[in-house]
Amino acid sequence: MPExxxxxxxxxxxxxxxIDHLNLHIQxxxxxxxxxxxxxGKTTLLRLIAGLVKxxxxxxxxxxxxxxxxxxEERDVGYVFQNFALFPHLTVWQNVTFGPRVKRWNRERTxxxxxxxxxxxxxxxxxxxxxxELSGGMQQRVALARALTAGTKLLxxxxxxxxxxxxxxxxxxxxxKKFVNDLGLTAIHVTHDQEEAMTISDRIVVxxxxxxxxxxxxxxxxxxxxxxxxxxxxxxxxxxxxxIEEVGKYKADIKIRGDLPLSVPDVMHQKEExxxxxxxxxxxxxxxxxxxxxxxxxxxxxxxxxxxxxxxYDVQLDNGDMITAKIPTAHVTQRFNVGDRVTVSFxxxxxxxxxxxAEGLAKELSVG
Amino acid sequence: xxxxxxTLSTRWCRGLWYALVVTFFVVFVLIPTIYVLSYAITxxxxxxxxxxxxxxxVGLIARSLLTxxxxxxxxTLVDFLTGLPMAWILVRRRFKGKRFIDTLIxxxxxxPTSALGFSVALFWASRGGVAILFGLSNGLxxxxxxxxxxxxxxxxxxxxxxxxxxxxxxxxxxxxxxARTLGAAPLTAARTIxxxxxxAGLVTGIILSFARSISETGAxxxxxxxxxxxxxxxxxxxxxxxxxxxxxxNPELASKLIPAGAFVSxxxxxxxxxxxxxxxxxxxxxxxxxxxxxxxxxxxxxRSWPMQLRDVYAYLFLFLAIIIPGFFIFVYAAxxxxxxxxxxxxxxxxxxxxxxxxxxxxxxxxxxNLVLGMxxxxxxxxxxxxxxxxxxxxxxxxxxxxxxxxIPTVALGFSLGLFWTMTSRLYFPSxxxxxxxxxxxxxxxxTYPFIVRSVSGAIEELDxxxxxxxKTLGARPLxxxxxxxxxxxKSSILAGAIMTFTRSLGETGAxxAxxxxxxxxxxxxxxxxxxxxxxxxxxxxxxxxxxxxxxxLAIRYLTLRVKVA
Numbered sequence: 048m049p050e051x052x053x054x055x056x057x058x059x060x061x062x063x064x065x066i067d068h069l070n071l072h073i074q075x076x077x078x079x080x081x082x083x084x085x086x087x088g089k090t091t092l093l094r095l096i097a098g099l100v101k102x103x104x105x106x107x108x109x110x111x112x113x114x115x116x117x118x119x120e121e122r123d124v125g126y127v128f129q130n131f132a133l134f135p136h137l138t139v140w141q142n143v144t145f146g147p148r149v150k151r152w153n154r155e156r157t158x159x160x161x162x163x164x165x166x167x168x169x170x171x172x173x174x175x176x177x178x179x180e181l182s183g184g185m186q187q188r189v190a191l192a193r194a195l196t197a198g199t200k201l202l203x204x205x206x207x208x209x210x211x212x213x214x215x216x217x218x219x220x221x222x223x224k225k226f227v228n229d230l231g232l233t234a235i236h237v238t239h240d241q242e243e244a245m246t247i248s249d250r251i252v253v254x255x256x257x258x259x260x261x262x263x264x265x266x267x268x269x270x271x272x273x274x275x276x277x278x279x280x281x282x283x284x285x286x287x288x289x290x291i292e293e294v295g296k297y298k299a300d301i302k303i304r305g306d307l308p309l310s311v312p313d314v315m316h317q318k319e320e321x322x323x324x325x326x327x328x329x330x331x332x333x334x335x336x337x338x339x340x341x342x343x344x345x346x347x348x349x350x351x352x353x354x355x356x357x358x359x360y361d362v363q364l365d366n367g368d369m370i371t372a373k374i375p376t377a378h379v380t381q382r383f384n385v386g387d388r389v390t391v392s393f394x395x396x397x398x399x400x401x402x403x404x405a406e407g408l409a410k411e412l413s414v415g
Numbered sequence: 416x417x418x419x420x421x422t423l424s425t426r427w428c429r430g431l432w433y434a435l436v437v438t439f440f441v442v443f444v445l446i447p448t449i450y451v452l453s454y455a456i457t458x459x460x461x462x463x464x465x466x467x468x469x470x471x472x473v474g475l476i477a478r479s480l481l482t483x484x485x486x487x488x489x490x491t492l493v494d495f496l497t498g499l500p501m502a503w504i505l506v507r508r509r510f511k512g513k514r515f516i517d518t519l520i521x522x523x524x525x526x527p528t529s530a531l532g533f534s535v536a537l538f539w540a541s542r543g544g545v546a547i548l549f550g551l552s553n554g555l556x557x558x559x560x561x562x563x564x565x566x567x568x569x570x571x572x573x574x575x576x577x578x579x580x581x582x583x584x585x586x587x588x589x590x591x592x593x594a595r596t597l598g599a600a601p602l603t604a605a606r607t608i609x610x611x612x613x614x615a616g617l618v619t620g621i622i623l624s625f626a627r628s629i630s631e632t633g634a635x636x637x638x639x640x641x642x643x644x645x646x647x648x649x650x651x652x653x654x655x656x657x658x659x660x661x662x663x664x665n666p667e668l669a670s671k672l673i674p675a676g677a678f679v680s681x682x683x684x685x686x687x688x689x690x691x692x693x694x695x696x697x698x699x700x701x702x703x704x705x706x707x708x709x710x711x712x713x714x715x716x717x718r719s720w721p722m723q724l725r726d727v728y729a730y731l732f733l734f735l736a737i738i739i740p741g742f743f744i745f746v747y748a749a750x751x752x753x754x755x756x757x758x759x760x761x762x763x764x765x766x767x768x769x770x771x772x773x774x775x776x777x778x779x780x781x782x783x784n785l786v787l788g789m790x791x792x793x794x795x796x797x798x799x800x801x802x803x804x805x806x807x808x809x810x811x812x813x814x815x816x817x818x819x820x821x822i823p824t825v826a827l828g829f830s831l832g833l834f835w836t837m838t839s840r841l842y843f844p845s846x847x848x849x850x851x852x853x854x855x856x857x858x859x860x861x862t863y864p865f866i867v868r869s870v871s872g873a874i875e876e877l878d879x880x881x882x883x884x885x886k887t888l889g890a891r892p893l894x895x896x897x898x899x900x901x902x903x904x905k906s907s908i909l910a911g912a913i914m915t916f917t918r919s920l921g922e923t924g925a926x927x928a929x930x931x932x933x934x935x936x937x938x939x940x941x942x943x944x945x946x947x948x949x950x951x952x953x954x955x956x957x958x959x960x961x962x963x964x965x966x967x968l969a970i971r972y973l974t975l976r977v978k979v980a
Contacts, residue, residue: 094883097883097887098886098887099883099886099887118886118891119883119886119887120886120887120888120889120890120891121889122887123889124887125887126883126884126887128880128883128884130878130880132878132880132881132883132884134881134884134885134899134903135903136902136903145885145888145890145898146888146889148898149885149888149889149890149891149894149898150889193884193888194887194888197887197888197889203887
């Protein structure tokens with residue numbers, strides 16, 4: 048059964064280390080999303096599992112079998128490419144049955160599985176069309192059917208929805224998840240779209256610089272991001288730099304720029320330590336005028352953006368820091384205008400405190 | 416089948432196959448091609464005593480080389496000046512009959528150069544040619560150098576237009592559009608944006624045209640004999656080919672003529688290489704002036720009538736200098752023997768056997784190169800992509816493969832002749848007695864780059880994810896090749912094969928310089944023209960043209976119909 052295990056895997060391209068001593072264990076039947084910024088090694092990870100590149104160090108297991116030296120054609124994986132890579136000289140049917148043909152399956156089995164897959168992706172009536180005659184969404188479904196007709200139980204998806212337009216992307220994402228569930232497959236899906244990651248995965252693997260930054264369910268990642276990087280990459284957050292003033296039993300007092308005090312639940316850090324406080328945009332509260340209280344900060348509205356379901360207010364605090372508050376449109380009781388004096392606040396338990404990143408906050412927050 | 420494919424796909428088997436392919440290239444193409452260079456060292460004493468000590472020979476050689484380079488240089492220049500507007504029209508214009516013009520430009524490529532050259536020579540320099548229009552009693556052109564140039568233009572022009580058009584096609588038109596939205600006149604945009612991006616195509620075009628002109632033997636000989644001038648004109652390839660055949664007829668002169676021929680070959684190779692390297696450096700490092708802009712003038716020149724003038728000029732050249740002279744031979748032959756000079760008759764049996772030899776050689780050379788050149792192309796592309804430890808080797812191979820394309824074919828033929836006479840005398844005495852196979856080997860060597868280049872170009876453009884996709888679906892390397900790569904690059908392979916076939920069919924120099932006693936169709940035509948049997952030569956040319964067209968069309972038709980399973 049297709050559980051996938053990577054032990055201490057390293058892959059270098061000349062001087063660049065694409066995958067750096069990576070360990071990962073994927074359970075049978077899981078829908079795993081690999082999330083990370085450009086250059087974090089997502090695609091390389093997928094190519095390593097498929098056998099399209101070979102690791103320099105470490106071991107890769109599919110099922111219980113060590114596959115390091117197995118060429119891709121003997122690994123029995125399904126791979127959906129970002130550009131779909133449908134063979135331009137073959138029809139939809141010939142593309143879909145390419146796997147069975149080169150694996151020399153008998154005709155009956157090929158026909159039945161081929162039609163089953165084409166019907167599943169609702170393209171049976173387009174079997175004789177050539178790829179260039181199909182729309183992007185159809186091509187995507189053919190690519191999926193082709194990967195599945197080869198009889199695999201392990202599906203590798205390299206930004207499978209990346210080449211489609213926004214609405215179709217959302218629609219097909221759920222369809223994809225449904226197919227995988229119905230067929231009882233293990234899926235490893237690479238993306239840099241965090242919404243895609245949050246909505247369909249069982250677990251998310253956040254990659255950074257060829258290493259696993261954090262693995263967990265979408266909810267875990269959202270609520271307890273292990274680092275500033277993850278907090279920034281999964282969901283959106285405000286980051287405030289500060290220094291620990293006082294450490295109490297359950298909470299710590301922090302001074303941010305301009306000597307503004309914050310009170311947050313934290314027992315991990317020492318007095319005088321530099322820290323970063325992260326609070327999600329949607330946990331910020333906005334009040335008119337100057338209202339005093341714990342974690343209440345004053346500022347002026349700089350910019351307002353209407354996003355449909357929510358409003359985003361960029362507020363410049365009196366100390367110069369920028370803070371963004373995202374208020375659901377339905378909950379907007381009071382409208383603010385640019386230049387209004389406001390108070391932004393958040394409940395202490397909404398804040399997460401991190402040690403100040405070694406390479407600086409800006410570097411940690413860059414996702415390029 | 417399954418078992419075989421599985422065995423053949425193993426790494427061990429693939430390694431062996433690639434080793435074989437590389438070995439073939441080195442032993443049968445590369446070493447024979449440049450063998451003559453080593454002769455210049457081992458045979459230096461002979462060269463010194465027979466050639467360099469004889470001022471008459473030295474003078475002759477120097478004059479022949481100078482003339483060759485002069486002609487090739489001028490031909491390339493004219494090709495460029497007339498080919499650029501034509502390439503522009505072909506790529507950037509849409510009009511009715513574009514496909515027709517496209518085909519017309521390619522037509523001279525499928526005609527053996529000696530037939531084409533004879534037709535051009537008749538048109539310009541015979542009494543029955545264009546002279547009729549002006550009521551002249553002699554041909555219009557009376558300068559042999561000019562005539563040779565006109566002949567060379569006819570077959571080098573398509574190469575220039577094709578390579579310029581190919582690179583122009585790749586330059587995104589939106590750059591030019593962007594420049595125009597920023598306020599540049601069309602001509603300014605083309606000059607400052609597109610032309611500087613154009614240099615790579617320029618180098619290829621120059622190299623191809625120049626190499627074609629410098630190596631052409633058959634057509635040059637025909638042009639020179641058609642216009643037997645008072646003052647004999649010597650041109651390097653002709654000198655090599657005639658020395659070789661004199662040496663064959665009078666073996667006692669061989670000891671003098673072989674070193675002399677080797678010396679001219681070496682000089683031709685070395686000079687051609689130096690010149691091409693120089694051209695490459697010059698074109699790469701010369702900046703096309705883009706600083707200055709003359710908005711008024713350039714806007715004026717971008718108006719419709721100067722543009723139309725440009726088109727007219729391009730078309731006029733195409734028809735008056737290439738197409739009409741190139742196919743004049745049909746008109747000439749239609750007049751019948753009365754108009755033309757004729758002495759002697761066409762010996763059909765001999766002609767058919769020469770034609771037969773030509774086609775057999777071309778077919779065998781094409782087949783050999785398909786089988787052994789395609790894997791080379793794959794090896795080169797793969798090696799360049801993978802960036803592994805094989806990379807150095809493949810970059811080296813990538814460059815070495817071009818060598819036979821740059822070296823003048825007549826020098827290549829001479830080199831091959833030397834190499835195979837030497838080795839066969841030592842190892843396979845039977846080969847020395849078999850001129851047919853020697854010529855096949857020579858033709859394999861000089862056409863090898865055509866297959867490799869066209870296939871490697873196509874595979875390079877092929878999206879590597881197709882291959883990855885096939886692999887993850889369970890296809891073994893050989894199946895990936897058969898089911899995915901081959902069908903997609905089929906048309907490029909076909910183009911390479913046709914190129915190989917027609918080049919082999921039309922080659923005179925490499926044939927004469929290897930073994931003079933073997934008569935192929937172009938060699939036979941050269942001989943007919945030499946005997947002033949113009950009408951018969953014209954008939955033979957027409958048969959050669961018709962048959963080679965038929966074969967090309969047949970190959971195209973068959974390969975496009977038969978689906979690669």
